[in-house]
Amino acid sequence: MVMIRSLILESIGVQTWTYILVGVSFALYIGIAIWSRANSTKEFYVAGGGVSPWANGMATAADWMSAASFIGMAGIISFAGYDGAVYLMGWTGGYVLLALLLAPYLRKFGKFTVPDFIGDRYYSNKARIVAVLCALLVSFTYVAGQMQGVGIVFSRFLEVDYNTGVIIGMFIVLFYAVLGGMKGITYTQVAQYCVLIFAFMVPAIFISLQMTGNPVPQLGFGSELSDGSGTFLLDKLDGLSTELGFDEYTVGSKSLIDVFAITLALMVGTAGLPHVIVRFFTVKRVKDARKSAGIALLLIVILYSTAPAVAAFARTNLIETVSNKPYADVPQWFKKWENTGLISFTDKNNDGLITYVKDESVNELVVNRDIMVLANPEIAKLPNWVVALVAAGGLAAALSTAAGLLLVISSSVSHDLIKKVFNPKISEKGELIAARLSAVGAVCVAGYFGINPPDFVAAVVALAFGLAAASFFPAIVLGIFYKRMNKEGAIAGMVVGILIMLWYIVKFKFGWLDDTIPNKSEWWFGISPEGFGSIAMILNFIVAITVMKFTKDPPEHVQEIVENIRIPSNAGNAIEH
């Protein structure tokens, strides 16, 4: 019986498995969307405010972990070694800031969006509009990358045309975001977390067992190799890397100050991203906001602590499989991924062997870093269903993040702009229709960017996190912890922060201000555009406090708002689910 079953399982190809798993997961998301339709603006924007800490934690984790975390991160670490820690620490450490400095107070404040807080706390529609523009800029840059992720997964695993893939993804997101708003998104994200974490962990555990005999990847990559040599995996990898001319894996090559600055910019940016912050408006009480930040981080760290293990396994595997091996004997996966252009080989010295070294004039192999997760199960010769699982997981990661971002975009338009600025008299029903229409509009724009990716998508990390760090984080923290902070200071700080961040990216990342991208030696304090968010944030703080000193104190009722949000009790009504 067992034999027959395993025979059947093996006879089903990767392609069929992928259709089955992706199909089942999509049906699940649609089912949840129909079950959790939104009937009021409160349900549409913040799921009625009655989400349990565990559900919110899972939804936050799925919201947070994007196509970049799922597909890209392990690959980046694989090639960056120690330097990859900037993403690991940066994208998790921000949750400590969120839990301690932002989430509980924003929940107590109890409105729907980040611009809501900025607009009310700084008693100014100007401040609100600046915040809306920041939210839109950050979210659109970010969402374009997600739609691209959807297209990539579809085209590589299902051999569907890239554009068709993006359009299928658009329809799925459209369906549950428009129908269910935050409520629909929350519960699909809970399901998406389960899919993506399962899809990430299964291959990781298999590979850890194979290479080190330890089923826990986090321990496995600090263990001895199971080939009987008695060598630790990381020592072996350090040795292989230096042999081929690469930097020692556990040491890295970025300067200390840049590692410091990038980590800080990513942490602060994480805490300032509107689609993450808004998730904490959805829980019932202030104490639930704190708790669900902890749960979210725990669930995120399960994946994030596995990624560096996967990175080390994949890197070792890759080098051992290809380095100095005859091209004629390469395994099947090599050929398959060669067709997609993710791996390319040119036999420069015509010896028929694959020379893989750092020196670019001699190196013959170019490997796209995404392959480290996408092809990992095949490289490790895992069963077909595991290979297919990665596709379903990648889609879950991309769709859940896209949906969260689309909600921020649609609520910025319908709530912050239409309701709060242009047409305050709009009815509840009218606002809900406006919210749904803006969600449709946002999906179309996102899809357009997914199909025609603008040049700046490559710089998306630097831009989105840098802008969030440079604008929202200081304005919100000062708004809570500094009662005297006034609108003049906050607006000046945000404007200066964003402008200098944009200028730095345009100059040093895009090279639009000079004929070419300026040399690294011209970076301020040796800090890369990715890390500049930390400097822009500090400037925001300095400008805000200086301007405040020369302008008048905020009015009495605003100081009362601040005193009120510092006390956790009476956080407003919630709609039971």
Added chain:
Amino acid sequence: MTNKEKAKAYWKENIRYVLILLTIWFLVSYGAGILFKTELNTIKIAGFKLGFWFAQQGSMYVFVILIFVYVHLMNKLDKKYGYDS
């Protein structure tokens, strides 16, 4: 204690917790994982150099613990001041 004094005392204790926890947050990530990683890398536990381990594993575990410690401390503090309704 008047309501205002109570709120002030609560806020002061909260700030103290936040400062202590953020100091630890800074020490494990920016300290052990970045500034002192070279020194810590001379210490090895199983296959891990310690500085590398803090940067790619340890700091993340500490982050999770820090949030749950804060949750616990604040729940107690809310009770103490009667803000736990």
